Amino acid sequence: MNDSQMEARVKDAFDAIVVPDELMSRTMAAIDGLERPSGQMDASGEPIAPKLTPISSGTRRAKRRRRRWIPTSAIAACVAFACALFGVQVLNTTPTAFVDIDVNPSIELELNRFDKVIDAHASNDDGAAVLDGVSIEGLSYEEALTVLMQSASFAPYLDSDAYVQFSVVTDDSSQEQALMRASEECIARMPVQGSCHSVSSEVHAEAHDAGMGCGRYLAASELVQLDPSLSIEDCRGMSMAELRNRIASCQEGHASQGQQGGGMGGQGMGQQGSGSGQGHHAEGRGHHGS
Amino acid sequence: MREHEDIEQTMSVFGSTVWRVCLGYFRSQHDAQDAFQETFIKYAQADSTSFDDDEHRKAWLIRVASNACKDMLRSRKREDGLADALAAQEALAPTQASDAPDSLVHDVLDAFRALDDPPRLPLYLSIYEGYSAPEIASMLDVPVNTVYSWISRGKKALREVLS
Numbered sequence: 001m002n003d004s005q006m007e008a009r010v011k012d013a014f015d016a017i018v019v020p021d022e023l024m025s026r027t028m029a030a031i032d033g034l035e036r037p038s039g040q041m042d043a044s045g046e047p048i049a050p051k052l053t054p055i056s057s058g059t060r061r062a063k064r065r066r067r068r069w070i071p072t073s074a075i076a077a078c079v080a081f082a083c084a085l086f087g088v089q090v091l092n093t094t095p096t097a098f099v100d101i102d103v104n105p106s107i108e109l110e111l112n113r114f115d116k117v118i119d120a121h122a123s124n125d126d127g128a129a130v131l132d133g134v135s136i137e138g139l140s141y142e143e144a145l146t147v148l149m150q151s152a153s154f155a156p157y158l159d160s161d162a163y164v165q166f167s168v169v170t171d172d173s174s175q176e177q178a179l180m181r182a183s184e185e186c187i188a189r190m191p192v193q194g195s196c197h198s199v200s201s202e203v204h205a206e207a208h209d210a211g212m213g214c215g216r217y218l219a220a221s222e223l224v225q226l227d228p229s230l231s232i233e234d235c236r237g238m239s240m241a242e243l244r245n246r247i248a249s250c251q252e253g254h255a256s257q258g259q260q261g262g263g264m265g266g267q268g269m270g271q272q273g274s275g276s277g278q279g280h281h282a283e284g285r286g287h288h289g290s
Numbered sequence: 291m292r293e294h295e296d297i298e299q300t301m302s303v304f305g306s307t308v309w310r311v312c313l314g315y316f317r318s319q320h321d322a323q324d325a326f327q328e329t330f331i332k333y334a335q336a337d338s339t340s341f342d343d344d345e346h347r348k349a350w351l352i353r354v355a356s357n358a359c360k361d362m363l364r365s366r367k368r369e370d371g372l373a374d375a376l377a378a379q380e381a382l383a384p385t386q387a388s389d390a391p392d393s394l395v396h397d398v399l400d401a402f403r404a405l406d407d408p409p410r411l412p413l414y415l416s417i418y419e420g421y422s423a424p425e426i427a428s429m430l431d432v433p434v435n436t437v438y439s440w441i442s443r444g445k446k447a448l449r450e451v452l453s
Contacts, residue, residue: 001449001452003445003449006445006452007417009398009452010402010417011417011418012394012395013395013398014395014398014414014418016395017306017309017310017313018306019301019305019309023305023323023326023327024305026323027301027326027327027330027331028297028301030331031297031331031334034291034331034334094436095439096433096435098435098438098439119439119443121446171433171434171435201423201424201435201438204435204438205438208438208442
């Protein structure tokens with residue numbers, strides 16, 4: 001089942017749910033029977049609803065309710081401890097950055113604010129095969145890259161013809177710099193060409209809607225602009241190296257056809273991250289390079 | 291207190307939306323009905339809250355309905371403890387034939403209820419209500435990247451369950 005089939009099924013199911021007239025009538029009757037509210041608000045600014053006789057029977061629970069006397073200070077200490085634990089847990093499990101790595105495998109790492117990998121997803125079958133062979137959750141970003149690049153499932157893609165693109169997505173500029181730096185260092189250690197870009201949330205969303213990593217999506221978008229006979233879907237199965245070779249061929253073709261037209265409009269991939277995502281763009285060292 | 295006509299009109303337009311949110315949290319019709327009632331009581335009392343348009347009103351109702359459901363679930367856990375919660379799960383009332391769903395609907399609802407929240411509500415808002423990630427982020431007051439992550443994770447989990 002793909003995403004669109006699943007979404008269609010969800011829509012069909014929820015479309016079939018309609019509020020019963022009887023429930024609306026009963027609710028209106030309950031509201032009409034309310035006394036004027038005191039105007040009290042709860043912490044979130046929502047008015048406090050008065051106690052109604054619940055539609056469901058609450059007697060069982062009411063019978064079980066017992067008053068317990070526990071020292072207030074002990075409760076406060078427990079609450080403070082729980083809040084502290086909860087706060088740490090939230091910080092640890094909330095993603096604040098994403099890094100898409102596109103070669104032919106496309107994988108995405110979700111990172112928390114401490115640059116720890118909290119989840120990893122694949123955008124294609126090759127990516128899934130790579131992730132099946134490694135365990136990187138809980139590792140720092142640098143450690144995760146090392147494990148990935150040295151893994152038996154990923155290493156075969158890192159030959160001299162390969163191109164690796166890192167796409168960093170985050171609203172936090174200091175985290176972006178740290179991740180860009182680590183990514184560039186990783187590229188420098190590999191025998192491949194590669195680059196690292198920061199990408200906006202919008203492009204990230206578009207790429208995922210298209211079922212691709214950001215790097216592949218940006219390259220596919222550029223190629224489709226240069227060669228309108230291709231679609232984004234056609235580019236989905238191409239490796240990053242193939243996409244870049246095709247882009248280069250198209251640009252050469254356009255340049256030779258339109259010499260008198262002045263400079264071509266072909267822009268580097270790094271400049272495509274629209275909106276706030278534009279920024280750093282670092283080409284890595286490699287055998288095709290300078 | 292808002293005018294009777296205002297409440298009635300809002301319930302007729304957005305009642306099903308609120309009902310879907312409530313059923314997304316509770317398998318028991320009675321609990322879902324309680325949450326539905328609570329939501330519209332809050333709406334009736336929020337006469338100092340003004341809405342820019344119907345979309346704003348709808349977003350407010352969804353948020354209040356979701357909070358009402360979560361409050362009920364929290365309160366249930368506090369009062370009954372895990373053993374009773376499990377017992378309550380066993381004693382769930384079967385879905386009424388008049389308003390319900392065939393097995394397809396049931397499967398989807400059960401799959402939704404099996405998700406944590408988040409990603410349950412953001413996923414529902416994205417897939418069914420058609421809200422964009424930035425809109426959901428604004429509605430739930432969380433970073434937009436977090437919403438993307440919830441949606442992506444929720445879709446994956448839902449797909450696995452429904453497959």
